[in-house]
Amino acid sequence: MCELPPGPRVPPLFQMFQWISRPIPFMRSCAETYGNAFTIRFIATPPMVFISEPAAIKQVFTGDPANLRAGRANRILKPIVGSNSILMLDGVRHRRERKLLMPPFHGERMRLYSRMMCEIVDRSIDSWPIGASFPIHPQMQEITLDIILRAAFGVAEGERRWRLRRTMVEALRLAGRNPLLLVAAWNRLVRIRREIDRLLYDEIARRKATAQEDSSDIMTLLVAARDEEGRPMSDEEIRDEMVTMLVAGHETTATSLAWAIHSLLQNPKVLAAARAEVAHVVGEGPRLPPPSPEQIASLEYLDAVIKETARLNPVVPIVVRRLEKDTPIGDTKIQAGNIVAPCIYLTHRRPDLWPDPEVFNPDRFVGRRIDPYTFFPFGGGTRHCLGAAFATYEMKIVLARLLSRVSLRTDGGQRVRVVRRGITFAPSGGIPVIASMN
Template sequence: MKLDNPPHKLSFSELFQWGRRPTDLLDAYTQRYGDIFTIQLPGEKPITIISHPQALEDILTAPLGTFAAGVGNEMFRPVMGDNSLMLLDGKAHQRQRKLLVPPYHGERMRLYGSLICELAEQMMMSWKVGTSVELSSCMREVSLNALLNVVFGLTKSDRSEKLREKLLLLVGVGTSAYFTFPLFFPALQKDWGAWSPWGRFLRLQKEVDELLYAEIAERRQNFQSERTDILSLLLAARDEEGQSMSDRELRDELITLLLVGYDTASTALMWALYWIHKVPEIQQKLLAEIDTVSDLSNVKAIAQLPYLTATCQETLRITPAIILAFMRVAQAPFETMGYEFPVGSRIYPNIYSTHRNQEVYSNPQQFQPERFLNRQYSSYEYLPFGGGNRMCVGNAFAMYLMKLVIFTILSRYQLTLTDTRPVNFIRRGPGIEPSRSINLLVTERRYRQSNVFVNAVS
């Protein structure tokens, strides 16, 4: 059978809300239409948004060739590039994915872990007891520094410093709320001068590309096999036919990893620390667990802490870093739960609403890490990084980063929210962020070696 309701055509006000406060619309539409419904943006083909776990399982386990996802990400081509993993399908996607996954696993993760803790310590060097810190800027700083070091491995050379500077600017433009509209509406992709967001992006993109291609050329010429950053590892990687990535492929994948990874990591960290300090009982449980780790340099032990892990999982459930998984475009007729989708149907797995399904999660609006200690959820009930063959390649690194940064912060300082009022959700790239600044007051310095809280002189 076909969907019962015709596509809901978004009004101008709803369209603005979709760009600014998408979760409000997802809540309203799910309540009105259920967990499978269709909407239509002006000038676009209808899209079906699905949050039912059974339907998600059918979609994510469908045979290869049933769906194409790259075509659904066409809007990101000007930003990520033609060779971005997000835009590829079929054999090209499989090849790139196999080359990209290894750097995020194994012994390399332990090396990244020590670096992450060090960067978190550096980020906190300016913190003083009795002053407040703005959570968003702090988490963006540590996330971006982690990605620049892990992905690019930039050194202290003049070109590396320039590249770091330009990448910082590119990230700022590419992840701003105003940049969302030109992506949804290509007609707005015009260079109207220095004040134009799109024009500024194009100029920054050109400067970054020149510096990045020069960096790649030098790395190829003076390859150092002992380096562990992702750029160096990808330079050494070979596919099944013994071929390496081209310069253009490297550029596109590196920019994709940076832009997507930065937004998701920084917002996830910000939400985690907000929820931890919003619910004092959770904070106390975490501190008690943290105190069981005697060696603060043992990143493996930190990453295995069960309540810390559950807290990160619950953060990504209630405030996912990605609200909708990659769009799937049907390449063959598809059926799920009695609904028929012809070729060309466009489907979005709805992560946000899936994570609020009351039949799966009791009291879904409440932040309760214990739910992940008491139950194992399927990958169709809990999918913060997407699923199937389009699952985020950096999912393990993202969780690792969250755990280590949170552990390092809570090990060093006692913090409290300066404003405990509820916050609304607004769009931040593919996810959501608080509608207002979140500030934490530094109340005490925590001396972990003695396992005692001591008032500190700042």
């Protein structure tokens, strides 16, 4: 019989309420009281053991995926992404699905996305008011939604893509609600899901029937994909993966960008250094050509800004694996059926790993390779985020474009708190800013 690490003794319903409504103080107080590993309990799910010690995290990320199952632990997302989503799969099916989905996210393909990403950022910047306050987070959401829709569905489909966009925005807005309020909106969510299914199955049928004039979008690649035995993906699999890309790739990237802008505006010296690098590498002003992938790769300081943002304010706070058998992790043996949760937020703020952990200091990352069990904003092992290269490239393009075209300053000194937005931990208040042209 194994003993789970200690944890709060209040009833599971109360622990769940705290995790939903004030997750950061809840996690921090658990870590202060119980240390490297603690167990929290919710209703209707197995106990979750939070861990924040690199050696234990390494055991999870390098352990046998047949034992440490992410698909089973991710069940909560199934009503949104569907049962064929890569997020839901384990074992052989997960491996097959990753192989099929990998090509559009391969580093080489980023070259194709540069121009499209710049056009979308430029259009957004052109619409910003000059000299008046506006919240920047919703602008980042618009940008990342347009980018993922264009990458996923291609460029040619005006009216159809617009309808899909409108429906997705509604679905994502609902999914972004506090889970306690979501129950009340369940019927609407079901109706929107039906509408999304109709649009997606329509689109899949169209791709299958017509010549692939634009083979660079993800949906076209999935329709054409074949596994090792030459089998194509089913319509249901393609539908679920398209929704997965939108859900996994839109809000996460938008929220990371909002945190990056917040941190830059709070740290004028860092902002000045990032702007100087961008001006040096890609230039300044309104009518620049899209940066080349080589230019993007050479923006080392901006890369460090993005990493330091992900360290201090990771938008996904934990990753989860459900154990198939009793497994020693860290100082304990965790019983089969329980969930182990490497905690990104707590690991990234440990003073023994990160001196002055509360200070935003991108220099920590300049010229250094960081241990993947100390810094893991994109998770790890065989489940490492499929869109990590895409998201990083996108964030660099958006920030570089923004820094070369406009100057932003904060609108007053509101205190920013961490709030839940769907699957992400976001800054409160939308980050109001005032823009002026460079």
